[in-house]
Amino acid sequence: MRYLPAVIVDIVLVLVFAVIGRASHDENPAGFLLTAWPFLIAVLLGHLLAALLPGRPRRPWSVLWGVVVWIVTVAGGMLIRVLSGDTAEVPFIIVATLVLGAFLVGWRGIAALLRRRRGAAPHHDLADSTEQGDPGDSVT
Structure with missing residues (x-):
């Protein structure tokens, strides 16, 4: 159950990616599911x-988890697109890689910074700060 919030955030961001992409090409944004389904x-x-990775990041909101999700989302989404008869032109691959990276890893990086900042606040004791971090949460 601890995975569900991160999965939901990522699904919403993939949908946002598809809506933005369709709108930027003057396509009907209502057809965003046609663009999004391989990436979903x-x-x-x-x-x-x-x-399932051995030695995996422990938390689905960690940056390392996000990197795994990002790579699989881009590579898998492109592969599914091509196998289903759609195209995967180089400019689309580049844009999708950058935007999905910013979305899927970006929110985790921001969350890690906020956790780190919150953990550094003087009103937290040592027990609270040990709960904050995860080796996969590092953004430095």
């Missing part, structure tokens, strides 16, 4: 892979 499947596979 891939984002779920990314979470599954991150959960």
